[in-house]
Amino acid sequence: MTAPRDPDPPVAAEEFAAALAALGPFERAPRLAVAVSGGPDSMALLHLAREWVTAHGGAIAALTVDHGLRPEAAAEAARVGEWCAALGVDHAILRWAGPRPAGDIQAAARAARYRLLEEWCAATATFHLLLAHHREDQAETFLLRLARGSGLDGLAAMSPIVERPGCRLLRPLLALPRARLRASLAVRGQAWVQDPSNDNAAYARIRLRQAAPLLAREGLSAIRLAATARRLARARQVIEWRLARLLARCAIPDPAGFVRLDPGPLLAASDEVGLRALAAVLTAVGGSDYPPRLERLERLHAALRAGAPRARTLGGCRLVPHRGALLVCREPVAMAPPVAVEPGRTVIWDGRFRATVPAGEAAGLTLGPHAIVKISATARTVPAAARAGVAALFDGQGLAMVPALRFCRDGVAPAGVTGEAILLRSTRPATGAGIKVV
Numbered sequence: 506m507t508a509p510r511d512p513d514p515p516v517a518a519e520e521f522a523a524a525l526a527a528l529g530p531f532e533r534a535p536r537l538a539v540a541v542s543g544g545p546d547s548m549a550l551l552h553l554a555r556e557w558v559t560a561h562g563g564a565i566a567a568l569t570v571d572h573g574l575r576p577e578a579a580a581e582a583a584r585v586g587e588w589c590a591a592l593g594v595d596h597a598i599l600r601w602a603g604p605r606p607a608g609d610i611q612a613a614a615r616a617a618r619y620r621l622l623e624e625w626c627a628a629t630a631t632f633h634l635l636l637a638h639h640r641e642d643q644a645e646t647f648l649l650r651l652a653r654g655s656g657l658d659g660l661a662a663m664s665p666i667v668e669r670p671g672c673r674l675l676r677p678l679l680a681l682p683r684a685r686l687r688a689s690l691a692v693r694g695q696a697w698v699q700d701p702s703n704d705n706a707a708y709a710r711i712r713l714r715q716a717a718p719l720l721a722r723e724g725l726s727a728i729r730l731a732a733t734a735r736r737l738a739r740a741r742q743v744i745e746w747r748l749a750r751l752l753a754r755c756a757i758p759d760p761a762g763f764v765r766l767d768p769g770p771l772l773a774a775s776d777e778v779g780l781r782a783l784a785a786v787l788t789a790v791g792g793s794d795y796p797p798r799l800e801r802l803e804r805l806h807a808a809l810r811a812g813a814p815r816a817r818t819l820g821g822c823r824l825v826p827h828r829g830a831l832l833v834c835r836e837p838v839a840m841a842p843p844v845a846v847e848p849g850r851t852v853i854w855d856g857r858f859r860a861t862v863p864a865g866e867a868a869g870l871t872l873g874p875h876a877i878v879k880i881s882a883t884a885r886t887v888p889a890a891a892r893a894g895v896a897a898l899f900d901g902q903g904l905a906m907v908p909a910l911r912f913c914r915d916g917v918a919p920a921g922v923t924g925e926a927i928l929l930r931s932t933r934p935a936t937g938a939g940i941k942v943v
Contacts, residue, residue, distance in 0.1 A: 515689040516681060518560075521553045524677040528666055531633065535563035538626055538672075539635045540618075541596075542569065543585040543698030546637040549686035550678060552693055554635055555594055566595040568625055568634075570618045573601055574610070581698045588695070599625060611708065627671030638663055639678045639686060644730035645713050648720075652709070661741040662734035670859075682727065747778050748785065756786055761909040762857055763891035764790055766824075766831040772810050780806055790833045791821035792841075792856025816890075825890040835894030843873025843899070858896040862922055870919060871899045875907050898922065 525531070539554050541547040551567055558565045567589045569582045582598045589596035599621040606613045626634050643662050650659035667674040678686065690697060706712050713720075717727065755770040764786050771779050783806060784796035796802070797820040805819050809831075816825045821839035825832045841855040849864030854872045862870065875897035887895060887910060898906040898919060906913045906922060 513682070513684040513688045515692045516549070516553060516685055518553075518556060521677065522557055524680070525557060525675075528675045528677060531561070532563070535561055535633065536631050537563065537565045537633045537635055538622070538629075538631045539565065539567050540570070540622055540637065541567040541585055541589070542700070543581050543588075544637075544700055544703070545687050545690055545697040546639055546642075546678070546683065548588070548695055548697045549689045550635060550637040551589075551592070551594065552689065552695065555592055564595075566597060566629075566631065568622055569596065569598050570621055571598055571600045572614045572617065574605075574614065575702075581700075584698065597625060623669050623671050632672055634672045634674050636674055636676050637678055637686075638676045640680060640682045640731045641714070641717070641727045643679050643734055644717075644727040645710050647730050647734045648713050648725075649709060657737060657741050657744070660734065661738040662731075664738065679731070744778065744781065747774075748781050751778055751782050752785065755782065758789075759887070759891070759909075761887045761891060761895045762790065762835060763888075763894060764833040765827075766833055768809055768831055776806070786833050787820040787822050790835060790857070791839070792835070793820060794856075796820065823890060825888075827888055827890065832888055832890050834888075834891040837874070837893040840874050840894065843871040846870040846872050846898070854896060855894075857894075860896075860898075869900055870905070870922075872896060873899065875904070875910070 535558055537554055537558050539547070539551050541551050555565055567585065569585045571578050571582045573579075586596045586598065601614070601617045601621065622634055626632070646662040647660060650662065653659070663676060663679065665676050665679055702708070702711075704711065706715065720726070751770060751774050755767040757765040757767075759765065766786060771782055774782065780799075780802050784802055787793075787802075788796045801819055805817060805824075808817065814826055816823055818824070818836055821836050823832075823834045823836050825834060835855070835857070844852050844854050846852055846860050846862050848862045848868055851859060851861045852872060853859050855874075858872065860872045873896070874893055875895040895907060895909050897904055898908075900919060902914070904914060905919050
């Protein structure tokens with residue numbers, strides 16, 4: 506007779522290694538960052554990742570974001586630093602500075618947290634950022650999005666891999682339950698921070714967490730909900746591959762910030778994939794975080810199918826017929842105002858262009874829309890409809906440089922600025938790396 510198996514065993518090193526391998530590849534000597542709040546989930550991830558990276562001859566750093574929303578937060582971040590020091594792990598505290606919004610503070614804090622984490626990774630050339638989301642988190646995300654009426658993309662819940670401009674977000678614990686992470690801390694004698702907001706029923710996620718036992722009795726257990734999200738992610742993966750293939754055939758992005766769209770392949774595709782392609786192009790060119798509303802996309806799609814020849818606007822973009830194609834350009838009235846380019850910092854203008862000037866160089870520059878004027882006979886030509894949305898650098902004398910048009914005033918770029926200093930880098934690229942299912 507065999508002894509009953511522990512229902513919540515700690516996560517074995519081989520099990521964690523297999524979970525990470527599914528998210529690879531990694532460098533020969535991997536460099537990892539781990540987001541560590543001090544709670545049990547992130548502390549368990551820190552221990553597992555530290556042991557894995559040590560075995561692979563790599564390096565690891567722990568990052569704690571202090572949002573400044575609770576008086577205890579600074580002391581908790583310092584305590585995480587002490588635990589990291591005991592483990593021989595480098596630790597950085599990232600503080601959220603600046604004004605706080607009046608409403609939806611959780612969403613704003615989450616956005617600030619990811620921004621700070623990703624900026625640290627980009628600044629330190631750390632390509633892999635590990636997050637401690639686990640199976641119950643995945644189930645709660647599925648239910649939250651179901652309650653909001655999300656479609657396939659939302660119900661696929663969290664992806665194990667998210668490609669960001671400066672790093673890869675990796676979630677190696679998505680298939681593991683919370684209890685096994687706590688068991689992993691128990692065998693190591695590791696304490697953790699208890700955040701009181703995790704028991705605050707004012708938040709929908711916490712109410713779902715408290716209702717989990719009732720939902721499980723009705724068949725909606727975390728393991729079943731997470732499995733449903735995984736199956737939907739497989740369906741989403743197929744659509745994303747078809748979307749990427751369609752965009753490769755019908756959309757030609759230009760570094761000046763517009764897209765030349767061939768309507769033939771777009772309209773020959775299925776409505777679902779065609780609508781997604783249209784949304785992806787509009788979101789990328791418009792520099793928006795979210796696509797236009799579905800009913801507006803459907804009206805535009807129907808108009809294109811009907812062969813309507815006139816120019817149209819949607820999502821901060823203009824769609825203009827041009828030599829048998831459609832130019833998807835930025836709508837001038839929707840563009841953001843110019844932004845100052847501070848040496849040594851990266852700025853984003855209009856959600857589309859990213860500018861970086863080395864420290865100690867070219868002060869007093871601004872990044873904004875190029876004025877529609879004839880600038881040089883040698884400049885690269887851009888269709889008139891798209892020219893207003895081209896990013897340009899200005900100084901005290903006026904227009905100084907338009908990299909996408911290969912123009913510099915007097916043939917000389919501002920000190921320390923190269924053509925690569927300003928890049929088309931939309932916050933929502935038209936195609937991503939594709940969701941990965943593990």
